Amino acid sequence: MVFTEEDKIAIKFLRENKHYGAKRFLEEFPSKPWSRSGLKRLIKKIDKTGSIARSSGAGRPRTARCDDTIKCVEQLAMSQEDNPGTHSTQREIAREIGISQPTVQRILKKDLRLRCFKKRRATELTEANKVARLRRARQLLRKYPASLVNFIVFTDEKVFTVARPSNTQNDRVYALDGMRKKEVSATRLLRTRPTFSHSVMVSVGVSALGRTSIHFIEPGVKVNGQYYRDTLLLQGLLPEIRELSEYFIFQQDSAPAHRARETVELLKEETPDFIPPTLWPPNSPDLNPVDYKVWSVMQEKVYQHRIKDVGELHERIVSAWDELDQRVIDTAVRQWRTRLHVCIKAKGGYFEHNLP
Numbered sequence: 001m002v003f004t005e006e007d008k009i010a011i012k013f014l015r016e017n018k019h020y021g022a023k024r025f026l027e028e029f030p031s032k033p034w035s036r037s038g039l040k041r042l043i044k045k046i047d048k049t050g051s052i053a054r055s056s057g058a059g060r061p062r063t064a065r066c067d068d069t070i071k072c073v074e075q076l077a078m079s080q081e082d083n084p085g086t087h088s089t090q091r092e093i094a095r096e097i098g099i100s101q102p103t104v105q106r107i108l109k110k111d112l113r114l115r116c117f118k119k120r121r122a123t124e125l126t127e128a129n130k131v132a133r134l135r136r137a138r139q140l141l142r143k144y145p146a147s148l149v150n151f152i153v154f155t156d157e158k159v160f161t162v163a164r165p166s167n168t169q170n171d172r173v174y175a176l177d178g179m180r181k182k183e184v185s186a187t188r189l190l191r192t193r194p195t196f197s198h199s200v201m202v203s204v205g206v207s208a209l210g211r212t213s214i215h216f217i218e219p220g221v222k223v224n225g226q227y228y229r230d231t232l233l234l235q236g237l238l239p240e241i242r243e244l245s246e247y248f249i250f251q252q253d254s255a256p257a258h259r260a261r262e263t264v265e266l267l268k269e270e271t272p273d274f275i276p277p278t279l280w281p282p283n284s285p286d287l288n289p290v291d292y293k294v295w296s297v298m299q300e301k302v303y304q305h306r307i308k309d310v311g312e313l314h315e316r317i318v319s320a321w322d323e324l325d326q327r328v329i330d331t332a333v334r335q336w337r338t339r340l341h342v343c344i345k346a347k348g349g350y351f352e353h354n355l356p
Helices: 006-016 022-028 035-050 067-077 090-098 101-111 126-144 223-243 259-269 289-302 310-323 326-334 338-346
Strands: 152-161 201-207 250-251
Touching: 006 035, 022 035, 067 090, 067 101, 090 101, 126 338, 152 223, 152 289, 152 310, 201 223, 201 289, 201 310, 201 326, 223 259, 289 310, 289 326, 326 338
Parallel strands: 152 250
Antiparallel strands: 152 201
């Protein structure tokens, strides 16, 4: 018989102050799923100890969760602290030590009090990258105070594929008990993906002032400096940004087409202000609102259902962009200076795990 904590407190109070017995409790609380035998055991404990707390050592004695086993689990689970990537999974730990995986889980959670965090993908940073990120993050904070952040138009390009990006970690197929794996249809067991999935590349600009339309790069076109300047900038992004505001600050990352000398000269002439390649931190998608927020929201909307072909992919992207709430962009832009501060605190290194 299992009593809730509230049940135990009420039973203890009534037993000590009203001297209720098991029969009286059942009469007074007919809706409670209590049994007479369970009440008698609890009343006996209250009379003997004056407490409803579980006594030390109560319950099934430990067998697998002994001190030696706990120490082995800790060594295998925590080895990555000194040598990243060398730790064992719960299943590997269970197999190596000879205990069950649920026991490993209990040891990690209850005995070692370890908390599991999911790894995230990040751009690799060299020491030179960290130094440059630290220096340029400080320069950006000085040059663009909070009053100017809303005027920054953040831009970026992204490739969307027809085949959905997949995470098979939790992809499971259930079959009737007793059915062998070879009896299950291959179409149910296999997740197929074309070797070369058709794709489209898009370019956008976002800011607290608003956003541009979504621009599709023509199939088969290589985005070199000339195409970027003549098509994406002069015919696409810049005219639309000017419609948002006469004054704006143009941002782009340090892709080769972006940092080309002709591109820099063009932006000096065509924009009121822009963040030059010498000021934008290298390898920093975690500092561009389009990268750290907008694309993930877009991807979630685009891949809600299976996509048949490039035509449908094109329609999904346009629809997702039209449905994107401006508040998502505003929130991401407001985080920008905070991210710069945290980047500085991390000395130019990885910082997203330290965000407030």
